[in-house]
Each structure stands twice: as structure tokens, then as C-alpha cells.
Amino acid sequence: MDIQEDSQLSAYRERLLEALRHPSRQAREDPGLLQVFVNHECIGTLDCSHADPTLVFASHERPIQTIEIRTEAGLLVGSFCAQDVGAKAVRFPVGRHAIEMSVHTRLDGGIIRMKYQAAKGWRHRLHSAVASFMGGLPGLDQREHAWTRALAVTQVVLALAVLFLVADRVADLAKSQATVVQVSPISIPSNTSQAISSEALALQEQKLVRLMQAQEAALKTLQTQQEEIVQVSRTVEAVAKAQQQLRSNLLTVQQRGADSKGVTPSKLNNLLLAELRNAAAERKQMHQQIQELTAGKEALSSALVALETRNRVLEQNRPPQQSAGPKLASGPDPEKPAVAKATEGAPPSPTAPAQVAEAPRANLSQPFTFWVSFQDGTSEASIEQLIQEIHGRKGQVSAGWYNVEVTLPQPQPPDGFMESLRKAKIVKAVTTSRNIPPGQ
Amino acid sequence: MGERQLLSTRLSTLVSTVEEFDRLAAEVLPELLDRATGHARRFLRETGQWADDISHEKLALRWGYELLERFLVSGRTEVPCRPFFLLDSIIAKYFSQPEPLCYHKDLLSPLGRFLEGMTSRAVVSRDALMALFYHLYGFSQGQVVRILGLGTVESQRVYKNFERWRQTGWQRAVSESGVSEMELRQIEEDKHRQPERLKAEADRLIRLVQTHYRRSEPEHFPCLTHQKWADLFEQDYDFDYRVWHLAMCRDCLVDVYELRQDELIDIQSPQIDLRLRPLQKGGIVSLFWTQQGGGNGHPGGQSAQRLSRTSA
Numbered sequence: 062m063d064i065q066e067d068s069q070l071s072a073y074r075e076r077l078l079e080a081l082r083h084p085s086r087q088a089r090e091d092p093g094l095l096q097v098f099v100n101h102e103c104i105g106t107l108d109c110s111h112a113d114p115t116l117v118f119a120s121h122e123r124p125i126q127t128i129e130i131r132t133e134a135g136l137l138v139g140s141f142c143a144q145d146v147g148a149k150a151v152r153f154p155v156g157r158h159a160i161e162m163s164v165h166t167r168l169d170g171g172i173i174r175m176k177y178q179a180a181k182g183w184r185h186r187l188h189s190a191v192a193s194f195m196g197g198l199p200g201l202d203q204r205e206h207a208w209t210r211a212l213a214v215t216q217v218v219l220a221l222a223v224l225f226l227v228a229d230r231v232a233d234l235a236k237s238q239a240t241v242v243q244v245s246p247i248s249i250p251s252n253t254s255q256a257i258s259s260e261a262l263a264l265q266e267q268k269l270v271r272l273m274q275a276q277e278a279a280l281k282t283l284q285t286q287q288e289e290i291v292q293v294s295r296t297v298e299a300v301a302k303a304q305q306q307l308r309s310n311l312l313t314v315q316q317r318g319a320d321s322k323g324v325t326p327s328k329l330n331n332l333l334l335a336e337l338r339n340a341a342a343e344r345k346q347m348h349q350q351i352q353e354l355t356a357g358k359e360a361l362s363s364a365l366v367a368l369e370t371r372n373r374v375l376e377q378n379r380p381p382q383q384s385a386g387p388k389l390a391s392g393p394d395p396e397k398p399a400v401a402k403a404t405e406g407a408p409p410s411p412t413a414p415a416q417v418a419e420a421p422r423a424n425l426s427q428p429f430t431f432w433v434s435f436q437d438g439t440s441e442a443s444i445e446q447l448i449q450e451i452h453g454r455k456g457q458v459s460a461g462w463y464n465v466e467v468t469l470p471q472p473q474p475p476d477g478f479m480e481s482l483r484k485a486k487i488v489k490a491v492t493t494s495r496n497i498p499p500g501q
Numbered sequence: 502m503g504e505r506q507l508l509s510t511r512l513s514t515l516v517s518t519v520e521e522f523d524r525l526a527a528e529v530l531p532e533l534l535d536r537a538t539g540h541a542r543r544f545l546r547e548t549g550q551w552a553d554d555i556s557h558e559k560l561a562l563r564w565g566y567e568l569l570e571r572f573l574v575s576g577r578t579e580v581p582c583r584p585f586f587l588l589d590s591i592i593a594k595y596f597s598q599p600e601p602l603c604y605h606k607d608l609l610s611p612l613g614r615f616l617e618g619m620t621s622r623a624v625v626s627r628d629a630l631m632a633l634f635y636h637l638y639g640f641s642q643g644q645v646v647r648i649l650g651l652g653t654v655e656s657q658r659v660y661k662n663f664e665r666w667r668q669t670g671w672q673r674a675v676s677e678s679g680v681s682e683m684e685l686r687q688i689e690e691d692k693h694r695q696p697e698r699l700k701a702e703a704d705r706l707i708r709l710v711q712t713h714y715r716r717s718e719p720e721h722f723p724c725l726t727h728q729k730w731a732d733l734f735e736q737d738y739d740f741d742y743r744v745w746h747l748a749m750c751r752d753c754l755v756d757v758y759e760l761r762q763d764e765l766i767d768i769q770s771p772q773i774d775l776r777l778r779p780l781q782k783g784g785i786v787s788l789f790w791t792q793q794g795g796g797n798g799h800p801g802g803q804s805a806q807r808l809s810r811t812s813a
Contacts, residue, residue, distance in 0.1 A: 066555040070559065074562055077563070077566040078530055081530055081534070081569060081570060082530065096625070096627065101598075103745075126594065131625050133626065134666075134669065135625040135627075135629060135670070135674075137570055137625075139574060142575050142579065
């Protein structure tokens, strides 16, 4: 290559380097339609003029090796070399905007999901800034944000209107001064010009009156707006106070919750254990009381049995009185006149003898308690054996006397039973009286 | 030598952040371009496609540039990385494809480089793709819309494509393809002196280039039969297919023109009518430039007439 060719080559190289240094990749505001290339083949486009444009591409045969995103002019805005297998998420800046892409590659294909995210405009950024600022203040909701924005816009419009009116007035004043200056030298010689100047002045007056009216209207509007602003600020303050109150209440509740939460693990367990202990003690006490009551009931029942036995014994020990009974029964009995009459006058009913016979049977079927003493030297085993033989139940033992209860069979009378018991070798004496044991 | 070793060491070290990557790449951009160019040169040598002349050097530089551009963009998503290794891997991956470069000895001429550069750009740029209809056949945007049978929205897009191409696209494509202003004027002179010879040469080279780059959209964009083209236009679908394939296939373009001849009476049949400069906005301006013989004008009365008639 000669010198000329060398210089051509150097110039070409410099041009390429310059193109690489300043690709104007970042300067583009609106990328328009973006072309997506997979393995250097265009597989689709991403229309950035639409809202949230997305592109999904699935390759079922060939693996995804390279992905390129280019503008319609061919400018490379994003390039990605995919791995053989795996998933990756990438974000390409496109000027102020961005493209988010997720790539899932396999050996036999892959999937690409691409989404264009447009940068927010200056209005949105301004609103966001105002919203973030207002968001810092407590107690402002979306409606109040809208109010604030509307107020801000209104204020700007009003300020512009006032400026316009002031500028208009200044311009009119300048014009009128110029007219007066121009007219004044001519107005002296000519009557017509005087009329014209007076008309001009009248017009100026009218304009000034209109201007004043407009200013008054603007001032009134401003006052109204100020009042509204004050009202809104009061509302905002009230809402803020309410929110503060709510926050304090919430904090109180949270503290209480925290307090209760702090106690529960340790103290609550102790309290529960104490309660359980108390309950167990009360249960024991109740059990003891029940046992005592049971013992008392048994004692009462035994006492009752003893009393009945005694009564029976007493009745049995009244044979002479029983023999005198018919005598007394033959006489007039004021308590049983009807029975006496029926017995005397009418023939006896077939049920009458049965009723009479039932009474002693009922008495004999009841338990019979007596006291028994044994010969000296009698062993406890012999005593127990005897009691078992008579199917007795041993009760109290007092001064060698054993209280024994038996259930006598119906045909056997207590006397016969006692007589037969007395015949036992080990028995010393038998009696039915508990209160005064024999020999005492 | 010491500096190069230091640089090599620096580029082989790990880059942790995007900012660090951008800073380092900006500092050593010439070295990175030389490295990428060296890879392209070696590939051409190894495949028997190299000769020690300026055309081959330009070809290697251009491919080095394109690969470096991809590295600069994709490297930002690859951090942490070692820049030299990443560049080498991107280049290796690219050259491992079947027939990665459109290489033919005849394409190393200024006309060949121009046609190859335009078509290569059309693969990645829709602006360039639309402009091919003008640069190869002389069709304006309105004629392109009618030949392709595009709808309203697509038509607007075509006009935008032409506008952008006129403003920046053409200049960039020509600059990157390594065709100098002097070479462009030489081609224009040849066209003026021996139009038929240049036309035949362009026709031959266009077929070479289109055959290569049409393969970049393999099974999705095959040549259709006459009947299928008729169905496609009758049922009015697949605009992208029409745009891509007809810009890259002259035979199909002629087929479609014949198919829609009744609707395209005032448009000439697609014949090679090479235009080196982009279509200007107004025919009068273009005519003025043509008569002045400078700037982006178009020599030849026939071209100026077509331009003034269709560019409105």
C-alpha cells in the first residue's frame, strides 16, 4: 500500500473510531419502533409509541445465542450474548427510557420476554416531586393531592393573567402618552383634532375603567382563592390532627399489646400454674369433704339401722303388751274406728289377712344388729371366722363387745338367732343394747 | 512494547462495574478496534480470502468495527468481565457461524463495497431496507408504498424511513462501508459514461449480495410462487414479509410487479437503476442540485424526472 492508501485507511479508521465514540445512542428521546434480532435474524418489533409494549419470543429448535435490539435506523441500543443454558434478566437504557429483558435459554431453544419502559415526562416528574413532598406531610390523601395540584395550577394561571393585565395596562398607558404627545401639537389649531383627541381620551378612559374592573375581578378571584386556600389548609390541619390522634391511639394500643406480649410468656405461665395448684388443692379438699360426708352418711345409716334394730328388739321385748293388745283392741279405739267396725260387722275381705301378715315379714327382712362378747383368750381369727359364718358385718369394738350386724333370713326370729349364737363355744354373751353393754 | 503489554494486562483484568467498563473501553478504543480488526484479518487469511491491499484492510476494519460495536453494547450486560476475553469470545462466536462475512473479490470494488454496505445495513435497519428500493431501482417512497400494497400506517412508516435515511442513515452507511466521496463520484461518472456497463455490473453484484444477506432470514422468508404472492396481496396480510423479501429479491419484485401491473400502470418495471445518494425531499431542490452538479443531486435527466414526479 502506498502513502495515499495508508492515509485513506487511517482516515477510515478514524471515522469508525469516531462513530464508536459518539454513537448518539444515549441522545435519542423517542426510539420509535425497535427491531429485535435473535441470532442475527429479525424476529419482531417493539413499538415504543404504544403503552407498555412487550414482546415474547420462543424458539423451539435452535438455542438463543445473541439478542440485539436496534432502532429502525439500525442503531444498536442493546446487545446480549446468551449463555448455553440458564436464565438472565437484563436492562438496556435507551436514552432516558429502558428495555427490560428476561432470557431463558435451553439447549434446544429458549424464551425471551422484552418490555419497553418509557421514562416519565416532566409533568409526571413534577407531580411525583410534589406528591413526594406532600406525601411527607401527615394526613394527606389522594383527594387533597388533587386539590393541591389544582390550586397550584390555578395560582399559576392567575399569576399569568395578572401579569398579562399589567402588561396590557402599561402598554395602553404608553400608547396613550404617545397619542397625547402626538396629538397635543396638532390639537391647538384644529377643532376636528380636538374632537378626535377627546374621543381618544374617552376611549382611553373606557379602557382604563375596563382595566380597573378586570383588576377588581382578578383581586376578588384572588381573595376567593386565598380564602379557599385558607379553608383547605384548615381542613388539612384538621385531618392532620385527626391522623395524629389516630396515630397516638394506635401507638397506645401497640404499647399495650407490646406490654401484654412482654408479660405473657413468663408471668402468664406462673399465673396458670398457681391457678392449677389452687384448683388441685380445692379438688383435694372437696374429695376429703366428700369422704367425710360419706363416712358420716355411713355412720348415720349404721346408727339408723341400730335404732331400727333397737326398736325391733324393743317391740319383741314387749310380748305382754302384745297379749294385752286384743283386749285393748276389743275396746273402742278412737284412732281406728272404721277398722274396728269392719272387723266386727262385715265379713273379712280376702286381702285383710295378707295385709296383716305383710307387716312382720317386712320387719324381719331388715338387718339385725347386736352386741357380742367372747370368751377370754379367743383369737381374733376365731372371732372373724364366726362373724363370717353368720354372714355378719363387724362394727365398733368397745370394751370387749363387738357390734355385729346380720341380715336374718325371713323365717328365723332374732331371739332364736341369738339363742343359737349364745350356744357357740367362744361366745360369752349376746345383747341387743349398744348404749349399755352388759356387764358395765 | 512495554506499553502494549501494560495495556494487554489492563484489559485482561477484571472489570467490576458498568462505569468502569465504559471508562476503560473509551480509553483503549483504538486498541480494541485493532484487536477486533486483527481477528477479522486472521479469519480472512485462514479462509483464503485475504490479499494485502487496501480493500481487504478496509473490509477487515469494517468487520472489526461492527464486532467492536456489539462488544461495547453487550459488554455492559456482562460485567463483571475481562474485556479482552469477552471481545475474543464475541468475535469467536460470530466467526463460528457458517459464512459469517459476505466476501467476494468483486465486492471489494467501490461499487461492490457500496452495494454490500447498503444491503448489509438493510439487514439491521428498516430505513436502509426501504431505501434499497430507491438505491437499486429508483423507486420513491410513494411508489414503494404502492408496489408493496401497504396500508395507511405502514405507509407512514415508509415515509419516516425515507426521511431518517435522508437525514442521517445514508451518511452513516456510506461512512461505515468505507466508500469515500471520491469513489462515489467515480461511480457516478461511470454511470454517466457507461450506463449499461455499470447497470450490468450492478445487477451481477446485487444478486451476489442479496443471495448472501437474504439467508440472514432463513426459512421464514423463502421465495413464494406466483400464486402465493397473489394470495398474499389479495388477502392483504404479512406486510413485513413483503417489505423484507421484495427488497432483498429482485426476481420476486419483478414477479409481484407483473402480478399487480394493472394497479401500477404509472410505475416503471423494476429495473436496476442505481442511485448513490439518498432521495431528496423535493424534486425541484433535487433538480437544482443536479443542474449544479454538486451535493446529493442525481445526474441524468431521466432520474430527475422520476424524482420530481414521485417525491411529492
